[in-house]
Amino acid sequence: MDGPSGTGKTTVARKLANRLGAGYLDTGAMYRAITLAALRSEVDVAEADAVTKAAKAAELEVGTDPNAPVALLDGEDVAAEIRGDQVTSAVSAVAAVPAVRDLLVGMQRRIIERVLAERGGIVVEGRDIGTVVAPDAPLKIFLTASADVRAARRLAQDSAAGREANHVDVLRSVDRRDRLDSTRATNPMRPADDAVEFDTSDLGIEGVVTSLCELAEQRGIVAERGAPT
Numbered sequence: 001m002d003g004p005s006g007t008g009k010t011t012v013a014r015k016l017a018n019r020l021g022a023g024y025l026d027t028g029a030m031y032r033a034i035t036l037a038a039l040r041s042e043v044d045v046a047e048a049d050a051v052t053k054a055a056k057a058a059e060l061e062v063g064t065d066p067n068a069p070v071a072l073l074d075g076e077d078v079a080a081e082i083r084g085d086q087v088t089s090a091v092s093a094v095a096a097v098p099a100v101r102d103l104l105v106g107m108q109r110r111i112i113e114r115v116l117a118e119r120g121g122i123v124v125e126g127r128d129i130g131t132v133v134a135p136d137a138p139l140k141i142f143l144t145a146s147a148d149v150r151a152a153r154r155l156a157q158d159s160a161a162g163r164e165a166n167h168v169d170v171l172r173s174v175d176r177r178d179r180l181d182s183t184r185a186t187n188p189m190r191p192a193d194d195a196v197e198f199d200t201s202d203l204g205i206e207g208v209v210t211s212l213c214e215l216a217e218q219r220g221i222v223a224e225r226g227a228p229t
Contacts, residue, residue: 001125003143004178004189006150008200008208009125012143015209017066017123020216023115024066027126027133028091030104032082033060033073035094039086045093052099060107064115064122083161088173092180095127101186108133121221127181130192139219141212142191145201150174 001013010026017024035045037058043050063070071079081087094100108124112134115122126133130140145153151171158165181189191197196215200208 001123001141001143002127002129002131002189002191002195003141004127004150004174004181006153006174007143007145008153008205009143011205012200012208012212013123013125014066014069015205016212019209019213020121020123020221021119022066022121022123023064023119024069025064025108025111025115025122025124026062026069026071027104027108027124027129029069029071029079029082030060030062030108031095031100032087032091033062033071033078034058034100034104035087035091036078036082037073038094039090045090048097048099051094051097052103055094055097055100055103062111064111066123080161083157085163085165088177092177092184096180096184096186098186101128105133105187127189128187130195131190132187135192138221139216140192140195142195142197143208144197144199147171147174147178149201 001009001016003009013026014024016022034055037060038045038051038054041050041054041057043054045051059072059074061070061072069079070077071082112122112124124134130137130142148171151167151174154174155165155167155170158170198208198211
């Protein structure tokens with residue numbers, strides 16, 4: 001499941017994994033954790049070699065339970081910290097470093113393989129899942145929504161988490177992140193050729209999840225609700 005920020009990817013992916021009895025992987029949290037590692041090492045995120053060194057030195061662990069996703073950096077739970085403004089403003093630069101992408105894509109593929117063996121299915125969210133990480137996935141989804149709607153959602157999330165923000169600044173941040181993620185040289189964000197696109201601007205989360213469950217059943221991915229094949 002791919003798409004820009006604010007489209008509901010995380011909420012939809014977790015609910016879909018729960019509905020299907022599958023594992024869950026948030027690849028964006030991995031890039032954010034590596035960004036935090038670089039920031040804590042006080043390296044310039046524009047310096048690819050320094051960022052790569054910080055990434056290779058970091059001990060990263062992410063959970064695959066949709067009910068309790070965790071992100072550990074060097075043994076510390078950083079799930080809340082990686083959603084802060086400092087990481088958000090720097091993550092696109094870190095995610096654009098080819099060596100970092102190679103490192104994390106390899107890790108993501110190993111996690112997917114392990115969870116498939118253990119649980120029989122996994123819902124993976126990010127920006128290059130259908131095009132790079134899992135190009136052979138039987139169902140690829142690309143979520144979209146208008147920039148204004150996504151900014152409003154992001155503002156609501158920030159407010160709920162106690163982070164100060166305003167709509168204009170959040171909209172600028174959303175536009176900037178879209179531009180950086182879609183124009184980077186390595187693995188830019190784009191829909192896979194065979195992805196199903198869902199515009200969530202006027203759709204409720206439950207409606208999206210129900211539609212995706214039905215689509216998964218039509219594709220033969222699940223024999224019945226809650227039973228991955």
